[in-house]
Amino acid sequence: MISHAYSTELMHTISRQFNASLDLNEVMGRVLQLTVKATGAMRGSLFLLDEQGHVTHYILARPEQAPEISQQNVARVMAEGLSGWVYRRQQEVLVGDTSTDERWIRLNNDTETTNAALAVPLLYQDRVNGVLVLHHEQAHFFDESHLALVTSIAGQAAIAVENARLFTQIKHERENLEALITGIPIPVLVVDAQERIIFSNKAARQLFLLAHVGEPLLAVEGGAAIKTALDKTRQNPTQPHIEIRWPDERVFSISTNDTPRLGTVITLNDITELKKLDEMKTVFVETVSHDLRNPLATIHGFATLLQREQLSERGRSNLAGLMQGVTQIQSLIQNLLDLARIEAKMDEQVESCDLVEITGEVLASLELQLAEKEMTLTADLPPGLPPVSGNPLRLSQVVANLVGNAIKYTPRGGRIFVGVNREEDGRIRLQVSDNGPGIPAEDQDQIFEKFYRVPTMEDSEWIEGTGLGLSIVKAVVEGYGGSVWVESELGAGSTFICIFPALPVSDEQP
């Protein structure tokens, strides 16, 4: 018989001891040990169960058994024995004499004799997450007071076990995640607000020759280059990647991501091989294009001379076809060369440009084309906007390609709107809209890819083009830290929008 006062005091001690650790094995050991001691039982066992009732962890009354025997016994008592009964009924039970209770299974070769048993479920949020069984060799050893005490202990134990289980699960997940991040061959760093390294994976430690975390970014090898990249992306968040060249000539594409609680995550992608391929492609395109240019110029020259000759109707028409073909190849070559130069960032000459002025000049040069197609042009070109940084020729090319497309793809008599404005956040926006055929939603991203032309567009087959105009627009705009996209509805028209970062307005008076 256990007194009430003893039970209450014991519960305090037990609850403190249960919560002193979050290690699942330690908590389980304590639960069993303290309960056995408090009740005067000879030994006991404890099973933890998952949501499907499968035993995930256990401590047995006979710990000396070989693991495979233990597992068989656990399965048997859960299927046919007292523990299974407690789990299924969610109910505690007192067995005064095990020899007369069919729920008690006597295991083979069992040297210990158990005549009295007591079993309780560990209930957590209406679910049995464990079963605790106590043994004694003296029949009728346990009474209702033992049962009441063990039931109270089980309530505390269920919470302690659940906490430890969750903690262990989270710890394992964290370890797995850390192993994953540490193991990936891409260098990953995390820096805090003071730009101290607070995490680095294996690849990052090798790259930076980093001895331990906690060092300031600027103190590690290559840290200064990373810091410059970090500052650049912070100044211009639309630029997702920054390239840096490592002292050993490797090229990395750095991307950064500010996470509110963690810090700034920096990943370094080794793009050396891609860069080499890209350079080879540029050289190839340049060489081939140059080699084609001269013979084409010769053909063009002779064809121009031929135009002056007296030719039959048929001859003139053939010559016109020839001239048109040559002009198209020349424009393809010019576009290819331009794209190669822009992508290779060979347009070193960037200056402060007035996009309104540039747009005005381009529109003036397109007047004839507009008139030929009887198109109405409306322009909104307010003076005094802040300048943008770029090469004026390339910016003209952007405007000319967009307006040129609007003229080309919009049927005769259509309307075009061109506007340059300042966004609310201060950036400069160029917009070119038409009321032409529109672009299907599924093609809207792809039209900016090289050589892509919308395949299903009605009547577009006869419209000449190389599929490179918008690739040039995108390469130029993104090269200057901007972005470009299209908004379009089939049958209603298309609007192309380019956003450029603005330069500070100069104080100097002209």
Ligand code: ADP
């Ligand atoms: P190109 O005009 O030489 O074919 P672009 O790269 O300039 O190449 O354009 C790619 C494709 O996008 C075009 O072939 C056309 O299908 C579509 N497109 C571009 N601008 C417009 C527009 N204003 N209206 C409708 N379709 C357009």
